[in-house]
Amino acid sequence: MPLLEVADLSVRYGKALAVEQVSVTVGQGELVGVLGPNGAGKTTLLKAISRAIGSTGTLKFKGETLERLPPYDVVARGICHCPEGRRLFPELSVLKNLQLGAYLRSNKAEIAEDLERVFALFPVLKERQQQQSSTLSGGEQQMVAIGRAMMGRPELLLLDEPSVGIAPRLKGLIFDAIEKIRKDGTAILIVEQDATATLRIADRVYVLEHGRTVREGRAKELAGDEYIRQVYLGV
Amino acid sequence: MLEILIYGAVSSAIYAMLAVGFTLIFGVARILNLAHGAFYALGAYAAYAFTSLLHWPLFIAAPLAVLLVALFGVLMERFLVRPLRYSQLAVLMITLSVSLAVEQGLFITFGSEYRNVPSFVADKISIGGVDIGGQRLLTLIAGVLVLLLLWLFIQRTRLGAAILAVSQDPEAAQYMGIPTNRIFSVVMAISAGTAALAGVLVSPFLTVQPTMGLLPMVKAFAIVIVGGLGSIPGSILAALLLGYSETIVAYLISSSWTELVSLVAVVITLMIKPSGLLGRRAAF
Numbered sequence: 001m002p003l004l005e006v007a008d009l010s011v012r013y014g015k016a017l018a019v020e021q022v023s024v025t026v027g028q029g030e031l032v033g034v035l036g037p038n039g040a041g042k043t044t045l046l047k048a049i050s051r052a053i054g055s056t057g058t059l060k061f062k063g064e065t066l067e068r069l070p071p072y073d074v075v076a077r078g079i080c081h082c083p084e085g086r087r088l089f090p091e092l093s094v095l096k097n098l099q100l101g102a103y104l105r106s107n108k109a110e111i112a113e114d115l116e117r118v119f120a121l122f123p124v125l126k127e128r129q130q131q132q133s134s135t136l137s138g139g140e141q142q143m144v145a146i147g148r149a150m151m152g153r154p155e156l157l158l159l160d161e162p163s164v165g166i167a168p169r170l171k172g173l174i175f176d177a178i179e180k181i182r183k184d185g186t187a188i189l190i191v192e193q194d195a196t197a198t199l200r201i202a203d204r205v206y207v208l209e210h211g212r213t214v215r216e217g218r219a220k221e222l223a224g225d226e227y228i229r230q231v232y233l234g235v
Numbered sequence: 236m237l238e239i240l241i242y243g244a245v246s247s248a249i250y251a252m253l254a255v256g257f258t259l260i261f262g263v264a265r266i267l268n269l270a271h272g273a274f275y276a277l278g279a280y281a282a283y284a285f286t287s288l289l290h291w292p293l294f295i296a297a298p299l300a301v302l303l304v305a306l307f308g309v310l311m312e313r314f315l316v317r318p319l320r321y322s323q324l325a326v327l328m329i330t331l332s333v334s335l336a337v338e339q340g341l342f343i344t345f346g347s348e349y350r351n352v353p354s355f356v357a358d359k360i361s362i363g364g365v366d367i368g369g370q371r372l373l374t375l376i377a378g379v380l381v382l383l384l385l386w387l388f389i390q391r392t393r394l395g396a397a398i399l400a401v402s403q404d405p406e407a408a409q410y411m412g413i414p415t416n417r418i419f420s421v422v423m424a425i426s427a428g429t430a431a432l433a434g435v436l437v438s439p440f441l442t443v444q445p446t447m448g449l450l451p452m453v454k455a456f457a458i459v460i461v462g463g464l465g466s467i468p469g470s471i472l473a474a475l476l477l478g479y480s481e482t483i484v485a486y487l488i489s490s491s492w493t494e495l496v497s498l499v500a501v502v503i504t505l506m507i508k509p510s511g512l513l514g515r516r517a518a519f
Contacts, residue, residue, distance in 0.1 A: 087406065104411075
């Protein structure tokens with residue numbers, strides 16, 4: 001049984017169909033990528049999984065349906081969403097942002113442990129923990145966003161375009177951290193425009209265009225797909 | 236001089252209690268609540284009903300009045316405002332309707348006569364030769380305490396952090412597992428409760444009558460425009476400015492001119508700094 005099972009998922013914004021009959025699965029500890037151009041429906045897919053927007057179709061996590069749950073219950077079940085554009089709480093410190101990621105948890109010792117884990121993943125955040133989050137660079141803000149999502153101790157981490165607007169040097173750090181998180185056992189569903197990096201780190205990849213799945217398969221196989229090479233890798 | 240200092244502080248405390256709740260619910264839920272003055276009036280009338288009609292002791296009547304009005308605020312937000320929250324105009328109309336309905340309800344129930352509420356503290360206290368009513372002093376102390384507790388609650392508690400998170404990005408707050416609708420209810424309870432407390436505290440020395448919520452509503456609105464919509468420190472600062480300006484005008488010119496102070500302050504603010512003293516964005 002897959003950890004996450006999305007089947008025939010559709011999302012409408014008014015009359016416009018943003019996602020049409022998309023099916024995605026993520027296994028335990030798996031890193032799955034979703035590629036596609038702007039407006040392909042990638043962000044909408046993640047929002048639908050977190051129940052931030054309504055959808056039709058099947059949404060199951062560990063065999064249980066998510067379809068009628070409010071977003072906070074989805075988090076409680078073990079899905080944490082690191083949204084597009086980082087969406088930090090700009091007037092709060094780095095530490096407060098990270099602590100809010102653990103809002104539903106009450107075990108203080110475990111929260112402190114996870115905070116140290118985030119600081120080990122992104123050492124710069126330990127130095128900046130008292131700094132207002134809006135004063136950080138784009139890359140550092142992304143680190144806070146990923147760290148904040150990890151503070152929920154997720155079984156499945158949803159990452160929405162973590163490399164957008166980040167300096168190339170920090171991009172490498174972010175992707176290294178994502179690989180580390182996966183190695184520690186957290187399954188990841190990552191939405192990205194950087195096809196090269198995604199195909200390098202992902203186990204499997206889905207390609208969305210105009211709200212529909214146009215390709216899916218193992219990352220290594222798709223990296224050799226002529227269409228993917230031409231359209232997404234530019235070779 | 237000392238008289239101005241003390242009476243200005245009392246006015247500022249009342250205004251701050253009113254304005255903080257008004258700005259808090261706007262800052263967190265983007266609800267421009269025109270029924271805020273009704274909470275103040277309901278607090279005063281509940282105090283009147285419990286003490287003068289039912290003869291309950293004040294220490295029971297006052298907290299019960301605040302709790303009941305807080306509950307009223309929560310129900311209003313849940314059933315009338317929330318379904319229409321995404322339309323500012325609808326929210327304005329709904330809250331204005333609630334305000335008028337409350338005023339009419341008070342009129343039908345209690346009539347148009349002025350009502351008296353017994354003072355919690357009947358004695359006068361002399362500070363540096365200035366006699367001040369014990370009730371006014373209590374209002375000042377309660378106002379400062381409420382603001383201090385509210386600040387501590389928001390800055391130091393988990394629920395307070397959630398309120399700050401929702402005020403800055405409600406969608407991102409959802410991804411943290413924060414139930415935003417419950418946060419709106421909590422904030423509405425605080426907002427209505429602080430307004431009701433102001434009503435309870437002033438009821439022994441100000442006029443208790445059905446339209447008593449209108450002027451405080453205008454003042455609260457003026458304060459949050461001057462202080463900056465959504466900014467609690469801005470509201471406190473503006474409450475101090477307005478409270479002292481009115482007191483000075485009353486002493487130097489005449490008390491008939493005090494109501495103009497808030498209106499002049501609003502016009503000047505909107506012309507010079509539309510975002511208010513400490514606001515993040517233009518109010519309108």
